[in-house]
Amino acid sequence: MIRPIITLTTDFGLSDHFVGVMKGVILGIQPAARIIDISHGVQPYQIADGAFTIAQAYRYFPKKTIHVVVVDPGVGSTRRPLLAEMAGQYFVAPDNGVLSMIFAREDGGVEQAIVRHVTSERYFLQPLSRTFHGRDVFSPVAAHLAAGVTPAKFGKRIEDYLRASFDKPTHTGKRRWTGIVLKADHFGNLATNFHIDEFPSIRTHAFSLKTGTKVITRLALTFSESAPGELVAIVGSSGYIEVAAGQGSAAKALGCGAGAPVELTIY
Amino acid sequence: MIRPIITLTTDFGLSDHFVGVMKGVILGIQPAARIIDISHGVQPYQIADGAFTIAQAYRYFPKKTIHVVVVDPGVGSTRRPLLAEMAGQYFVAPDNGVLSMIFAREDGGVEQAIVRHVTSERYFLQPLSRTFHGRDVFSPVAAHLAAGVTPAKFGKRIEDYLRASFDKPTHTGKRRWTGIVLKADHFGNLATNFHIDEFPSIRTHAFSLKTGTKVITRLALTFSESAPGELVAIVGSSGYIEVAAGQGSAAKALGCGAGAPVELTIY
Amino acid sequence: MIRPIITLTTDFGLSDHFVGVMKGVILGIQPAARIIDISHGVQPYQIADGAFTIAQAYRYFPKKTIHVVVVDPGVGSTRRPLLAEMAGQYFVAPDNGVLSMIFAREDGGVEQAIVRHVTSERYFLQPLSRTFHGRDVFSPVAAHLAAGVTPAKFGKRIEDYLRASFDKPTHTGKRRWTGIVLKADHFGNLATNFHIDEFPSIRTHAFSLKTGTKVITRLALTFSESAPGELVAIVGSSGYIEVAAGQGSAAKALGCGAGAPVELTIY
Numbered sequence: 001m002i003r004p005i006i007t008l009t010t011d012f013g014l015s016d017h018f019v020g021v022m023k024g025v026i027l028g029i030q031p032a033a034r035i036i037d038i039s040h041g042v043q044p045y046q047i048a049d050g051a052f053t054i055a056q057a058y059r060y061f062p063k064k065t066i067h068v069v070v071v072d073p074g075v076g077s078t079r080r081p082l083l084a085e086m087a088g089q090y091f092v093a094p095d096n097g098v099l100s101m102i103f104a105r106e107d108g109g110v111e112q113a114i115v116r117h118v119t120s121e122r123y124f125l126q127p128l129s130r131t132f133h134g135r136d137v138f139s140p141v142a143a144h145l146a147a148g149v150t151p152a153k154f155g156k157r158i159e160d161y162l163r164a165s166f167d168k169p170t171h172t173g174k175r176r177w178t179g180i181v182l183k184a185d186h187f188g189n190l191a192t193n194f195h196i197d198e199f200p201s202i203r204t205h206a207f208s209l210k211t212g213t214k215v216i217t218r219l220a221l222t223f224s225e226s227a228p229g230e231l232v233a234i235v236g237s238s239g240y241i242e243v244a245a246g247q248g249s250a251a252k253a254l255g256c257g258a259g260a261p262v263e264l265t266i267y
Numbered sequence: 268m269i270r271p272i273i274t275l276t277t278d279f280g281l282s283d284h285f286v287g288v289m290k291g292v293i294l295g296i297q298p299a300a301r302i303i304d305i306s307h308g309v310q311p312y313q314i315a316d317g318a319f320t321i322a323q324a325y326r327y328f329p330k331k332t333i334h335v336v337v338v339d340p341g342v343g344s345t346r347r348p349l350l351a352e353m354a355g356q357y358f359v360a361p362d363n364g365v366l367s368m369i370f371a372r373e374d375g376g377v378e379q380a381i382v383r384h385v386t387s388e389r390y391f392l393q394p395l396s397r398t399f400h401g402r403d404v405f406s407p408v409a410a411h412l413a414a415g416v417t418p419a420k421f422g423k424r425i426e427d428y429l430r431a432s433f434d435k436p437t438h439t440g441k442r443r444w445t446g447i448v449l450k451a452d453h454f455g456n457l458a459t460n461f462h463i464d465e466f467p468s469i470r471t472h473a474f475s476l477k478t479g480t481k482v483i484t485r486l487a488l489t490f491s492e493s494a495p496g497e498l499v500a501i502v503g504s505s506g507y508i509e510v511a512a513g514q515g516s517a518a519k520a521l522g523c524g525a526g527a528p529v530e531l532t533i534y
Numbered sequence: 535m536i537r538p539i540i541t542l543t544t545d546f547g548l549s550d551h552f553v554g555v556m557k558g559v560i561l562g563i564q565p566a567a568r569i570i571d572i573s574h575g576v577q578p579y580q581i582a583d584g585a586f587t588i589a590q591a592y593r594y595f596p597k598k599t600i601h602v603v604v605v606d607p608g609v610g611s612t613r614r615p616l617l618a619e620m621a622g623q624y625f626v627a628p629d630n631g632v633l634s635m636i637f638a639r640e641d642g643g644v645e646q647a648i649v650r651h652v653t654s655e656r657y658f659l660q661p662l663s664r665t666f667h668g669r670d671v672f673s674p675v676a677a678h679l680a681a682g683v684t685p686a687k688f689g690k691r692i693e694d695y696l697r698a699s700f701d702k703p704t705h706t707g708k709r710r711w712t713g714i715v716l717k718a719d720h721f722g723n724l725a726t727n728f729h730i731d732e733f734p735s736i737r738t739h740a741f742s743l744k745t746g747t748k749v750i751t752r753l754a755l756t757f758s759e760s761a762p763g764e765l766v767a768i769v770g771s772s773g774y775i776e777v778a779a780g781q782g783s784a785a786k787a788l789g790c791g792a793g794a795p796v797e798l799t800i801y
Contacts, residue, residue, distance in 0.1 A: 020305030038554030076489030222610030291594030343756030
């Protein structure tokens with residue numbers, strides 16, 4: 001009797017009718033669905049940003065949640081629509097790597113991901129456009145799933161779905177690694193791809209983290225313990241090491257964002 | 268037993284309390300309502316943008332959905348609040364043309380629109396402000412409607428509601444039409460007011476579409492089949508012909524947006 | 535049987551996963567909760583802006599609504615998390631003044647606010663981060679409250695919570711007061727801290743309102759009665775006197791925003 005939850009993560013922004021249309025399509029098929037926006041502010045066409053966004057959020061949702069993820073520069077081409085079951089949840093998304101950070105975490109563990117190529121056009125909106133599969137494919141598939149259609153009805157299981165390897169830091173010297181900035185968040189904090197689980201020694205050893213023209217040597221425990229404008233490293237809420245500026249924007253102070261190189265040396 | 272759906276389309280943006288207040292008012296009157304945001308990113312005071320936004324979205328929602336549309340530069344003046352029944356749905360909006368694209372599509376067909384001038388102040392919030400009828404008029408009227416008040420209770424039926432004629436292309440030469448850009452969307456695609464239903468021959472004939480200083484001669488089927496930066500025409504998901512730039516922003520490339528002239532020649 | 539309502543007001547913006555994560559946490563604990571966004575566009579770290587936003591909105595929500603307010607520059611420091619009961623509603627927020635405008639209105643009246651220091655870590659997400667208490671503290675506390683945990687279980691009642699005194703106009707001359715701009719809204723209207731209840735005579739007396747380099751002497755009743763670009767004073771929907779520009783942005787015309795000084799003289 002619990003009403004199904006469908007989340008939306010897209011690069012559609014909020015100034016057009018796109019997101020509203022997706023919600024209408026879902027409610028037209030499954031009026032009991034509860035629709036939750038994760039973010040529509042993924043950078044346009046940036047699959048890595050979408051992959052990061054959903055990967056930080058899905059684990060907090062209840063079992064059986066259906067996540068619709070539409071960052072889809074290849075819409076209308078031959079890229080496949082996917083329905084994936086992982087971690088007790090469902091994911092409806094294009095086969096372009098946008099689920100990669102979740103595959104990396106969930107797939108191949110105790111429970112393997114079950115990934116299907118969605119081919120049953122009876123669950124699509126007709127006529128099928130070539131430019132808006134958020135409306136015509138991903139939303140209706142999610143809604144039919146929420147209405148009780150079993151996953152197997154949507155298409156055959158596949159193994160060759162795209163597992164993009166998102167940039168991991170590379171070992172470039174004795175005690176040195178080169179990574180990148182994954183994302184500049186709303187506050188201007190720069191999340192790097194150095195994860196505390198892989199670099200726990202920055203908690204106990206001296207280190208230098210070089211981004212842009214600056215070198216950061218201090219690990220702060222909280223945002224509030226840095227002086228206004230002071231650049232510090234901090235273990236972010238997702239476990240990635242972030243560069244933050246006391247009550248300001250590190251992105252502005254350093255003039256850099258997603259993709260910028262980061263060099264970590266641990267002494 | 269299905270809980271009523273109320274959608275919101277406004278130019279209020281998301282940085283203020285305005286939208287939150289509307290939601291509070293609705294839930295205060297009809298706690299069972301489900302509130303769905305279509306968009307609050309309509310350009311401030313731009314009735315045509317609001318008209319376009321709701322007209323692209325309403326058809327996807329279930330019957331009986333109540334759409335609240337507030338783009339209301341004349342708030343507090345003598346412009347009338349309307350309650351319209353069309354296409355099995357309800358619309359609550361100012362009488363300023365913001366429903367015109369829906370009237371143009373639904374009215375005068377098999378079923379005529381039933382449009383009422385909302386005058387029953389007992390359904391308004393009191394004291395009635397002169398500056399925020401989204402809060403004091405449109406939201407409470409929608410909520411009372413969702414709570415079961417019959418449409419006739421809100422006011423008398425009228426026939427002289429505003430049917431703004433949104434710019435249609437005009438025939439300006441033997442095989443030439445002049446139109447405009449209706450909207451630059453989040454991706455920088457430029458939706459023109461040339462609809463494929465009225466200009467189907469661009470699918471089969473050579474054509475030139477002039478916008479800004481550029482002339483586009485190729486119709487692409489998908490966004491992904493244009494080269495990076497290449498300007499192409501494409502039939503958008505709403506049926507309007509759009510100008511797109513391969514994985515980029517046509518609006519930026521052409522330096523133009525809503526209102527810019529477009530000239531189409533079909534050979 | 536009415537499903538509990540939880541509202542969210544934050545400075546997290548909409549381009550990251552933060553808000554989606556909060557929603558996931560809430561639904562994971564209390565799947566029946568209905569989550570309503572008030573605004574995530576509070577200016578980063580601006581407690582006064584957050585205080586203004588929630589104070590304009592809460593009164594419109596039904597009794598028993600739970601409001602989560604996270605503008606939290608001191609996250610991870612010793613600032614306390616609060617659970618407050620006022621006006622028949624609940625508020626979960628850091629003890630940094632963000633509830634001050636509500637305390638000022640509701641507290642010490644017929645019913646006093648009941649404010650608790652939330653200390654029961656069993657209601658927090660574990661491990662508790664030092665950087666994202668919106669996820670680890672405020673959302674789960676709100677969700678457990680919505681799930682039926684009684685307020686007293688969260689922590690002991692306190693009296694010394696922060697009651698920041700938001701800027702009130704000061705009397706600076708015989709008929710002269712100096713105040714500030716509280717907020718520039720989405721339309722560029724400048725809400726001042728002059729409230730009509732305290733300055734009713736501007737309705738009946740000549741006055742001059744000086745902001746930036748301009749002096750405004752006319753009180754308009756509606757936005758639509760000012761000439762395009764004309765600067766007028768208007769009683770805003772919250773009761774604060776606003777400076778507006780006919781169909782334009784007063785903020786742009788005057789080049790000023792939150793914090794700018796305003797001088798009112800009543801003759």
